Amino acid sequence: MGKKLINQKKKKNNKNRITPKNLIVIGISLTVISLIMYGGINSLKSSNGNFLLSPARNFFMKATYLPTEGYAYTGQSTGTAKILNSGAGSNRFGHGPPITLNQGNTLSLHLINEDSETHSKHNINIDEFDVHSKDLGYFQSQTVTFTANKTGTFDYYCSIHPEMTGKIIVKSHAEAYK
Numbered sequence: 001m002g003k004k005l006i007n008q009k010k011k012k013n014n015k016n017r018i019t020p021k022n023l024i025v026i027g028i029s030l031t032v033i034s035l036i037m038y039g040g041i042n043s044l045k046s047s048n049g050n051f052l053l054s055p056a057r058n059f060f061m062k063a064t065y066l067p068t069e070g071y072a073y074t075g076q077s078t079g080t081a082k083i084l085n086s087g088a089g090s091n092r093f094g095h096g097p098p099i100t101l102n103q104g105n106t107l108s109l110h111l112i113n114e115d116s117e118t119h120s121k122h123n124i125n126i127d128e129f130d131v132h133s134k135d136l137g138y139f140q141s142q143t144v145t146f147t148a149n150k151t152g153t154f155d156y157y158c159s160i161h162p163e164m165t166g167k168i169i170v171k172s173h174a175e176a177y178k
């Protein structure tokens, strides 16, 4: 008889598991999850296209100031950047590194301002692909994502420093698979 009572009590406790406190925890968890998903979906948005069905390629660049040469974009070496830069030759990790893409590729361009010399602001723009980052302060970074839906050679540039430029070369399918 005593045992049965204890069992009933246990059952009752289990039923009452969803307390207001638990509801708050569940609510916060769902909010966090949906914020993460929102961020994830947004990062898949291209500046000039639709949602991406395949992951974007990555290219990492720094905006710096070199006392002897002035303001410059420099490439950061990564596995993917190497592939994208194949054929770029000696300029691979130099200033304003050329970025080579095939038509239809989507690129996520990551720019960080590492201008520790002057703490000047820097940005990146590619007019033809509707890419315009915000002005980044020292050690701020931004990722811009675009789809190479035009072929040819295009400029990327910093609107604050005219000397900061580089080329984006988009090859057509015919060129790419020659």
Ligand SMILES: [Cu+2]
Residues within 6 Å of the ligand: 063, 071, 121, 122, 123, 158, 159, 160, 161, 164
């Ligand atoms: Cu700049």
